[in-house]
Amino acid sequence: MHASCLSLFYRGMCGGLLVLATACTPVTMLPELSIPLRNPTAQIASQVDVTTERLAGRWQIVEAAGVPVGSELVVSDGVMRLGEVSLPFVATGPGRFQLGEEEIWVHWLDINNRTAAMGEPGGARMWIMDRTGKPGERLKAAREILDWYGYDLTRMERAR
Template identity: 35%
Template sequence: MKRLSILLLLAACAKPLPDEQVGGLFEVYRDRDQPIASAALFQPDRYVGRWYEVARYPVPFEAGCTGVSADYAALPDGSLSVLNTCRNADGTVRSTIQGRAEVVGPGRLKVSFDNVPFVRGDYWVLWVDEGYRTAVVGAPDGRSGWILNRTPDIPADRLTAAKEVLDFNGYDLNRLMEVPQ
């Protein structure tokens, strides 16, 4: 119950962007009958650094966020620290949240955040291009999904490839929203 209360509080604090469809707390964006696969050759050490969120499925805790970035750093125990930053439309920082991503399998991480106790989410890297410039992330339950890029602007060919990965893993591309940077 405490976990649900915290999630509802986070969702209530978010103000959506104009015309933004805000997903429900338990909304699903993929066909769960379709298999989902993580990147078997994922290398956590190459994943470190800054990623820009160029597209996402609507989740309440990101409603209204633009210029979203995630900074990953290697920790001595093999896990990754993560700092997610949400910005307002004018570029000012709206909020940040610090967390930790534990590698639990090839391309599979369990993510927890410091201010959200008792919650660990599945964060699966579904695909990353050979140069670790673009990544597709999702969750087996289909409640979240992101396209990330090392720069705010993603080349059209990698955006197309990323969308194909989401589609292959059962995600509804009609619900995917591009994120202003």
């Protein structure tokens, strides 16, 4: 197929998909952000020893962008509950999870499972959560990891 024909074909496909996507937009638990929170050229990784078992239990969102700060987050039995919304939470790889329709990576979890830095690798959202809501020195470590992976920390809100 000629290059200009391919270009028209792909543009038509993308336009059709866009119309379809907007007509069938699913209800999501978190607001969409128009400008990504992460530099897509920065390196990124997940922490390979993080499992759903290590994340199980209650957490407090202490800093975040794209997630309600101060909210309680609970992980249990293949579900993550944030406030009143519960979504399937399934491991897809080392430190990587499917949360509803979205991919979420754990970028850092301290050795005692007290504080975690998490984010959507495309930059839709990021957050730091802690078991007590008072991470102390671990907050600095979590922020450094998110910064290293290209997240824009100036867009994070802090719990009061």
